[in-house]
Amino acid sequence: MPTKHLLRIENLHHSFENEEVLKGISFSLDKGETKVIVGPSGTGKSTVLNNIIRLVPPTRGKIYLEDTEITSAKNINEIRQQIGFVFQDFGLFNHLTAKGNVMIGLTKVKKMDKNEAEELALFELDRVGLKDYANSYPSQLSGGQKQRVGIARALAMQPKLILFDEPTSALDPELTGEVLKVMRNLAEEGMTMLVVTHEMGFARSVADELIFMEGGNIVEQGDPEKLFTDPDHKRTKEFLFQLTNLYGEGEK
Amino acid sequence: MLDIFMEYYPLFLRGLGVTVFVTIISCFSGTVLGTFLALGKIYGNKFVSALVRLFISIIRGTPLLVQLFIIYYGLPAYGIRLTPIIAAVISFIINSGAYQAEYLRGSIQSISGSQLKAAQSIGMTKWQGIRHIILPQALRRVIPSWTNEFIYMIKYSSLAYVIGAKELMTEGKLIASRNYQFFNVYFIVALIYLVVIVIFVYLFNKIEKKVTIP
Numbered sequence: 500m501p502t503k504h505l506l507r508i509e510n511l512h513h514s515f516e517n518e519e520v521l522k523g524i525s526f527s528l529d530k531g532e533t534k535v536i537v538g539p540s541g542t543g544k545s546t547v548l549n550n551i552i553r554l555v556p557p558t559r560g561k562i563y564l565e566d567t568e569i570t571s572a573k574n575i576n577e578i579r580q581q582i583g584f585v586f587q588d589f590g591l592f593n594h595l596t597a598k599g600n601v602m603i604g605l606t607k608v609k610k611m612d613k614n615e616a617e618e619l620a621l622f623e624l625d626r627v628g629l630k631d632y633a634n635s636y637p638s639q640l641s642g643g644q645k646q647r648v649g650i651a652r653a654l655a656m657q658p659k660l661i662l663f664d665e666p667t668s669a670l671d672p673e674l675t676g677e678v679l680k681v682m683r684n685l686a687e688e689g690m691t692m693l694v695v696t697h698e699m700g701f702a703r704s705v706a707d708e709l710i711f712m713e714g715g716n717i718v719e720q721g722d723p724e725k726l727f728t729d730p731d732h733k734r735t736k737e738f739l740f741q742l743t744n745l746y747g748e749g750e751k
Numbered sequence: 752m753l754d755i756f757m758e759y760y761p762l763f764l765r766g767l768g769v770t771v772f773v774t775i776i777s778c779f780s781g782t783v784l785g786t787f788l789a790l791g792k793i794y795g796n797k798f799v800s801a802l803v804r805l806f807i808s809i810i811r812g813t814p815l816l817v818q819l820f821i822i823y824y825g826l827p828a829y830g831i832r833l834t835p836i837i838a839a840v841i842s843f844i845i846n847s848g849a850y851q852a853e854y855l856r857g858s859i860q861s862i863s864g865s866q867l868k869a870a871q872s873i874g875m876t877k878w879q880g881i882r883h884i885i886l887p888q889a890l891r892r893v894i895p896s897w898t899n900e901f902i903y904m905i906k907y908s909s910l911a912y913v914i915g916a917k918e919l920m921t922e923g924k925l926i927a928s929r930n931y932q933f934f935n936v937y938f939i940v941a942l943i944y945l946v947v948i949v950i951f952v953y954l955f956n957k958i959e960k961k962v963t964i965p
Contacts, residue, residue, distance in 0.1 A: 554868055580874035590869030594888045594964045604873035607883055636965040656873055 504563070505530045505660060505691055506551070511560035513546050520546050522715040523560070528660065533692040535702040535723070538712035539738065544695040545587075547712075548662045551693075552579050564659065580608060583653030583661035587668050589645040591637040597624060597648045598633040601655045609656070623651040627681050643674035647681055660691035667698055699743050703727055711735045752935045759926045759936075766922030767943055773836065773911065773918060774904045777843035781904075782897065784844060785851030786890075790881065792856055803852070810849035816910055818842045823914045835916035839908070847904055854896040858889040891962055898955040902948055909944075919943060 504527040513521035520543040528534055536544045549555035551562055553575050562570045569578050592600050598620050605616035624630050627647035637645055646666055653661050663682065667675040679701050686692060686705050696702065702709055702723055709723040711734075719726060719735045727743075730736045756763065791803040810818070823838035833841065862885050870880030909920035923940035927933045 552872060554871060576871075576874045576876050579872060584869075584872040586865065586869060586872075588865055590865050590872070592866065592869065592884050594884075594891070603883060604875070607879055608874040638965055652873065 503529065505532075505565060506693070507563040508547070508551070509561045509563075511547065511550060511562065512558045513543065513550055513555070514558045520715050521550070521557075521560075524712070524715075524717055526710060526717065526720060528691060528693055530659075530691055531689045532707045533686045533690075533694065533705055534708045534710060535706035536693070536695045536710045536712055537697065537699075537702060537738070537742065538718075542712045543715045544712055545664050548584070548664050548693065548695060551662060552582050552584055554584075576608075580604075580656055581659045583656060583658035585646070585649050585653055585661060585663045585666050587665040589637070589642070589649045589669070591645055591648055591652075593637050596634050596636055597629060597640065597644075597651075600637070600648055601652045604652065604656050619655055620651075623655045624648070626654065627651045628677070641674060642670045643677045646670065646678045650678070650681055650685075654685075660693065661685070663692060663694040663696065665695050665697070667696065697742060697745075699727075699739070711738065713738070752939060755926075755930070755932055755935050756939050762922045762926055763919070763939065763943060766917060766919035767947065769836065769916065769918040770905065770908050770920075771947065773840055773843065773908045773916070774901065776840055777847055777908070778897075778901050778904050780840075780844045781847030781851050781900070782855075784848030785855050786886070788848060788852035789855035789859055792852065793859055794877070794881065807849045807852055810846055811853075815842065815846050815907060816913065818846060819910060819914060835911065835914045838914060839911035839916045839918075843904065843908065847900060851893075851897070851900060854893050854900070855889060858893040858896075859885060861892060862888050888964070891959075891964065894955065894959045894962070898952060898959070901951060901955065905948055905951070906944060 506528040508527065509525050511521050511524040512519065520541075524543075524547060526534070536547065538544050546555060550557040551569075553570070557570055560570065561568055564578060564581065567578070569575070572578055592603065595603060598617065601620035601623055602616045605611040605619060606613055611619070621630060621633060624633050627650055629644060629647055629651065632640060632644060637648070640648065650661075650666075666682070667678050670678065675698065679698060682692070682694070682701070683705055694701075694706070706723045708720060709726045710720040711718045711726060711732075713734060719730055719732045726735055727739055730739070788803050788807065791799045792807075795803065819839065819842045822842045823833060823835065826833065866884050866888070867877070867880045870884040871877065875883065908918055911918050912921040912924060915921065919940060923936050927936040930936070
């Protein structure tokens, strides 16, 4: 099927034990787009992201990266190199410096020359505002700094898109801003991003499309402004109203 | 006592040399063996994991001395004849490997599973993740237990004297049977063990500090 979509998800199902957490999710992502998935906890938002890079293999359904069907692809490690992943708990390698964290994928996975990898690592750290912390270990960094290293690590692999799994949920409120700012810049630079978050301000001002999920289904998706002000479904309105009250409108 | 040491120090030192050699080889090779056993137990399939479990319980469940005798006195029946030192080293490696496997298993499992997930997310294979992300952290954490193992091994290596490997204890016994100064000779032997162990512990503590992750 000819397609211009960068990422296409078709009828994705996922079951843990006997519980079906994803009941047929379909959406697509074009190059340069930022889509934000929101929804109550336990709705399967993170499972969608984990299914995409097969950290958790999907039960059923198809996922395409450009024209390649990746749910059953054998070379999953090559596919993962093309899709960045930013974890809620940062997932930094504790025995490596910030620079080491960014470099290791380049040297060990991409087999890049060490000097070249170091140069690229410093460039990416600079991009997230952490050039001065290149030699710090994760334990010496704040949560916001750790997450920015996590983003730099994903960026260094030069992925086609980056998945963000609640990137600010583990952060103190005053530290979320620095991470969101980096993400905002990436979106403006044309990075393709799929973001699971509760940050309504970010969703409203950065997302090209908002996807509201509940109970393993997509309830509604579309222009964020429309979903916030005039959604088709009552549940969308209730949920977004609740979250906006809870987290505020955030920085716009 | 000093006069005894001065008279026989070449023998004491030769014995010490063998003791330290046997210990270092056994302990380091034991670490390599233990690492593979631990990985087999944690990441291996059902068959591998069960095999490792069986091996560890046999080795830990039988006396080192018996293992030593089987290898030195038992194997010749199957045409395998080993020198005392080689037989000692092999049985120590097997024994230490089984114990170290358990230390390492604990250490590996104490590293959060999300580290491996993160490694795979940037395209590492499971093996690359284990090698470059999990093991460097797990091996650091195991150093205190490893130091303990090394101390045990220096002392347990004295068991090799029963098969005639010329380590420190054997040399001591030979000297004592020559001059009948049992108390003095064995006191010197004990003192040598003590000094050597204190030195190694100091060294390993230094190394541990040096490689600690901030």
